């Protein structure tokens with residue numbers, strides 16, 4: 001593809017994207033394909049000679065798009081969103097075009113310095129502690145792994161990094177509602193998932209701080225070394241908010257690393273009225289949230305913040321001769337701030353998004369999503385056929401349908417499983433489920449960039465039809 005062809009094809013792709021977004025509501029939200037339906041249409045080997053752009057584009061439209069679940073569809077209410085926006089996509093084009101690798105300052109000073117500035121902007125927008133330092137990671141899973149490794153090294157005076165494990169018996173703590181990425185990070189860090197203590201939750205699905213302290217005392221009495229507590233602000237099942245201040249006090253008292261996982265709900269902290277969710281954060285050690293979930297910045301872009309930058313760097317820094325530069329003491333070399341060496345230029349899309357929306361624009365979007373959840377919640381609350389199963393702290397509503405004259409939990413669970421399948425089979429909405437206290441729970445998240453009252457009505461009307 002020469003420059004002229006690129007120019008022509010790129011214009012065509014931008015037109016395709018604009019048409020796609022414009023007409024996205026005519027597509028089924030969830031891909032309506034069978035396993036291997038796509039795979040079987042793809043040749044077994046790569047072509048010997050180059051094919052035309054037209055041929056590639058035709059197959060993209062006919063084969064690939066059919067097998068896509070449309071995460072940017074406004075009626076995408078499943079999981080948590082991975083929402084995007086036009087400025088974010090435009091920045092990604094530039095990132096791809098320049099193809100820079102931001103492992104150290106010298107490999108592209110603008111990549112390092114824009115990242116530093118964007119992490120400051122985000123911290124300011126969210127009211128994070130002023131002296132904390134931020135770095136962009138690929139995912140919250142990676143950020144949490146970094147937190148746990150850093151906690152491990154702080155506790156052992158950086159001995160496991162150099163000497164490996166001896167006979168230590170570390171314990172870690174999170175609530176029973178915590179995200180699976182914590183379990184995974186504990187495994188990868190070599191700490192053993194049996195040592196991850198799951199603390200019970202209250203009727204709002206938030207960690208019971210008193211139980212946490214009891215468990216820590218018990219573990220200390222049994223010669224264990226409590227290493228890290230992971231508090232969740234916005235759990236994945238129901239967006240429950242753990243009592244951060246109380247947990248932080250316990251962590252301070254026993255010298256335990258406190259990592260705060262606000263992967264999804266952290267975006268809400270840009271609203272002054274939601275700032276309370278981070279009360280006590282200044283006593284924690286690390287914090288993660290995902291602009292790639294609910295801040296209009298397309299996947300991937302995770303913001304990871306630490307109180308003590310020195311411990312993070314000491315955990316990850318390895319300085320081979322070929323990467324040494326005279327400026328190492330002066331600038332941020334982000335390869336030392338996490339697992340990866342090579343790094344994408346992710347801050348560019350954050351810059352485009354924050355400048356294009358403006359802080360007010362971002363706030364009004366998030367506020368609108370909270371309002372939509374409230375509208376839907378009110379509809380459910382006013383109708384005896386439905387039950388709301390968790391407090392609506394943000395823009396997720398957890399609910400179930402109560403079939404008439406039915407009080408058998410298993411049968412109600414089954415009815416809701418069937419209801420969810422029917423909703424999704426329409427192709428008009430896409431929702432997913434969880435279990436809360438053994439109850440099959442339908443989750444409706446109003447977080448896609450362009451979701452509006454129209455989608456709330458749509459979902460409500462479908463429920464009328466099926467219930």
Ligand SMILES: *Cc1c(COP(=O)(O)O)cnc(C)c1O
Nearest residue numbers: 139140141179181235236263264
């Ligand atoms: C989504 C989510 C994660 C994992 O996020 P990734 O960026 O996909 O790794 C972790 N914790 C919570 C609470 C989440 O909602």
